[in-house]
Amino acid sequence: MASHLKGVTKTTMTDEIRRELCKHNKDNPSLTQKKLQEWVHSNYGLQVSQATISNTVKRSLEYLLLPPERGDVKRHKPAKFPDLEKSLYEWILQYQEHVNMTNELIIEKAKKFMKDMYPVDAPDFTFSIGWLGKFKARYGIKNFRRFRESGSIEMEGMEDKLKSIMKVDQFYNGAPFAKRSY
Template sequence: MPPESISKNHVVALATSKKKEYHQITNEFMERYPSLKIERLTVSKILKKANEYQLQDNNVYTEKTFCHRSVKYPMLELAMNMWVERVTTEEIIISDSIIKEKGRQFAEAFSIPEGSFTFSNGWATKFKKRNGLKKTIMHGEAASAPLEKLPEERRKLQELLSHYNPEDIHI
């Protein structure tokens, strides 16, 4: 079953790998995907922007992405990406407010004027989407206490609770 749409990178890859003329590319697509109509003008426009399409990171965008918009401050984005990478490898929990605050810190470090950029909830959501960050619900206090001290702490708790009636202890 043919795809419903053809990615621009697919057209660029075909053209550059096989060094074909525009009409040859169009004809090949028409043979390969007869249900899709592609005009030579479309191929021409895509190939004129070939460098832009090849530089785009495909794994960030979904089928709903219509055009690529570059970020306003690439150095800020790079610094944030490096920070997220480091924080996630250290298994540190990050929230939207932490992401926004870190963005403000980097913006200040890069001397980005304060009014020219807002670190809103929308910005944080888009940043998480670009970096593949997902919401994770944490339960309990996993790995928060040293396991070697557990028997001793249990003994202390039992000793403390022994002074109370069992009916008065609610867990």
């Protein structure tokens, strides 16, 4: 896609590139924006406008403080309900080891939080799959697939249960987990 700037193709830098640009600018404060453009081009192969460099340098503190796991984000769109999302994220952290977190469960919990947090004038908001993907990206949530019944296993007292299994095995076979012939 061509830019309105002559000879500059539209590109978008990731936050990681922006962070590196801000570090480079901080380490070399005498560099001009033109030199910073050349540095981005030589290190990342991106042609960016002087305005992009200017806006990035202006927001240096913000980019330098971003957590590293957010480095692949290109555009930022703030959440419509940040308090709701923060509560939902805390709920996920608290229950992720006890409950098999599915997309449907997270969406249902978000709807419940919406009703609880905005009881009088609850906004008409659709918790779509698109919203869920962006929510997960904002909070760095990754999907982990649990196989079969692993999500329903109670880990409390597992060591005692394993010891009792080993005692039964020793009783029948004389040695822990001996090979059995059937």
